[in-house]
Amino acid sequence: MNPARRRVREGFGRRTAKALLWTSVLLAAAIAANLIGIYRLGSIEGWARWLAGASWYFLLWRLCLYAVTAAGWRWMRRRLLAREPDGASRRRLVRAEIAGVLAIAALECSLLLQVG
Numbered sequence: 001m002n003p004a005r006r007r008v009r010e011g012f013g014r015r016t017a018k019a020l021l022w023t024s025v026l027l028a029a030a031i032a033a034n035l036i037g038i039y040r041l042g043s044i045e046g047w048a049r050w051l052a053g054a055s056w057y058f059l060l061w062r063l064c065l066y067a068v069t070a071a072g073w074r075w076m077r078r079r080l081l082a083r084e085p086d087g088a089s090r091r092r093l094v095r096a097e098i099a100g101v102l103a104i105a106a107l108e109c110s111l112l113l114q115v116g
Contacts, residue, residue: 055115066104073097
């Protein structure tokens with residue numbers, strides 16, 4: 001096998017394993033947070049009431065997270081366009097930006113509909 005191709009395949013395996021590890025850690029943390037909340041409040045209903053009562057704080061947290069992500073995106077966008085100033089790169093970025101905004105809008109709309 002070509003050595004360059006072997007490096008790509010090995011790198012893909014490590015990257016995939018690292019992504020799976022981080023996904024597993026975050027999933028375990030989310031499950032643990034829910035179980036601890038249910039245990040501390042005594043029931044699933046109590047936990048659900050607490051989540052509903054704290055929904056504005058979670059909205060504020062998400063808005064801050066979106067703002068930080070947008071700032072990072074702008075920084076990355078400037079660097080990428082300075083490195084690759086062609087029109088194809090700009091079109092790819094615009095498509096990614098539209099997809100990201102639509103995904104966030106869909107998430108926030110679904111959360112808004114759940115609250116009622």
